[in-house]
Amino acid sequence: MQLIRDIASLREALFTLRTGGGGRIALVPTMGALHQGHMSLVRAAKERADHVVVSIFVNPTQFGPNEDLDAYPRQEAQDAALLEAEGAAILWAPSVAEMYPAGFATSIGVGGVTAPLEGAHRPGHFDGVATIVCKLFNQVGPDVALFGEKDYQQLAVIRRMARDLDLPVDIVGVPTARAEDGLALSSRNAYLSVDERRRAVELPAAMREAVARLEAGEEANGVLAEARARIEKAGFGPVDYVELADAISLEPVRTLAHPARLLVAARLGKTRLIDNFHVKSTK
Ligand code: AMP
DSSP states (O other): OEEEOSHHHHHHHHHHHHHSSOOOEEEEEEOSOOOHHHHHHHHHHHHHOSEEEEEEOOOGGGSOTTSSTTTSOOOHHHHHHHHHHHTOSEEEOOOHHHHSOTTOOOOOOOOGGGSSTHHHHSTTHHHHHHHHHHHHHHHHOOSEEEEEGGGHHHHHHHHHHHHHTTOSOEEEEEOOOBOTTSOBOOGGGGGOOHHHHHHHTHHHHHHHHHHHHHHTTOOHHHHHHHHHHHHHHTTOOSEEEEEEEETTTOOBOSSOSSOEEEEEEEEETTEEEEEEEEEOOOO
16 A cells, blocks of 8 residues: 655556556545544445545544644554555545645535535534545546445535536445444544443434334424433533434425435534434335
8 A cells, every 4th residue: 555645646656556457446535543434435445446545634624613623533554554454555645735735725615415414513614525525536536435424414515516516426425334332433432431432322322213213103303302302311412403304405304205314413521423314214
């Protein structure tokens, strides 16, 4: 695996890979601190391409002023070893200066699907995400790019951007990898104390219960309120949202005429956790 930090070397390495027989390239964008969720994306990428490029870039523009940019875990050597073992071809790990040269003044703003949920609670977040992912697509020129359903709204935003801007890349969503007790794997789980980690399991447990009740036809507002109460009782707070949304547009829904998604964001101590589950249409 090649560890590359500048765009010129990246272009050279990609040219060699593409011309060296079997040219399909997959991109897995990450912020590092890799866990088995990320590795499931790399494995899915290997099934769809000849060469896998993984990027690690903790993107400052997608963090708000009071968010955890400085505290975000960084462990590049450990990440590189995992990726090497999994057979990635390139680890693309640019500096902030390489990504945002002096005078940088361009931003991609995706409308619609960015408005609710994370967009409402993290102003500017999705502009940062869309801009960096668009740059990564232009730098790597992947045939396919893989994103986790863990960040469900992000996946929807990237799909929208790729479609609206005619980006020549297939966007593939990969199901959420979970710990045995059901908690979605996340680099931010490292912030949880032992006691918080024990209580965190109530988040997916409350959500699974809510999904079952919704699919059984119970009235949505009551189910959502009870899920919120169960999450708060476990020590979460504030709970930013417990929302039932259309699976594609992410607009709030209260009936299951179409496939929907249950999405939650809540803080446990200083850690903000997000999770989401599919909710079947009952029509
Ligand atoms: P991050 O490093 O958190 O920005 O995540 C990089 C990519 O990995 C994103 O597409 C995430 O959605 C995905 N990802 C993060 N956690 C998981 C997980 N538990 N299961 C599947 N994909 C994940």
